[in-house]
Amino acid sequence: MAYTILHLSRNNQRTHLIVDDVTTLPVMFATIYGMNELSKKSLGTQENILCSLRFFEVVNKNWPPS
Numbered sequence: 001m002a003y004t005i006l007h008l009s010r011n012n013q014r015t016h017l018i019v020d021d022v023t024t025l026p027v028m029f030a031t032i033y034g035m036n037e038l039s040k041k042s043l044g045t046q047e048n049i050l051c052s053l054r055f056f057e058v059v060n061k062n063w064p065p066s
Contacts, residue, residue, distance in 0.1 A: 002020075002021040002022070003018050003019065003020055003021060003027065003054045004018070004019050004021055005017070005018055005019075005047060005050050005051065005054065006018075006019050007043070013039075014043055015034065015035075015038070015039055015043075015046060016034070016038070016043065016046045016047050016050050017031060017034060017050075018030045018031070018034075018050050018053060018054050027053075030050065030053045030054075033053070034046065034050065038050070
């Protein structure tokens with residue numbers, strides 16, 4: 001699984017979003033967290049936190065090990 005962080009700008013508001021590369025859909029829980037908590041933070045902080053969440057999503061998808 002691979003994830004991409006997209007930079008969005010709408011109505012003079014800017015944010016970052018994690019998108020699944022296979023389904024091209026936003027990752028649900030990271031999106032909810034981003035809209036509720038990260039929208040108040042600077043873009044650099046948003047991107048750094050989402051990079052950490054992206055790593056967690058990749059590790060979480062591969063758990064438990066086969």
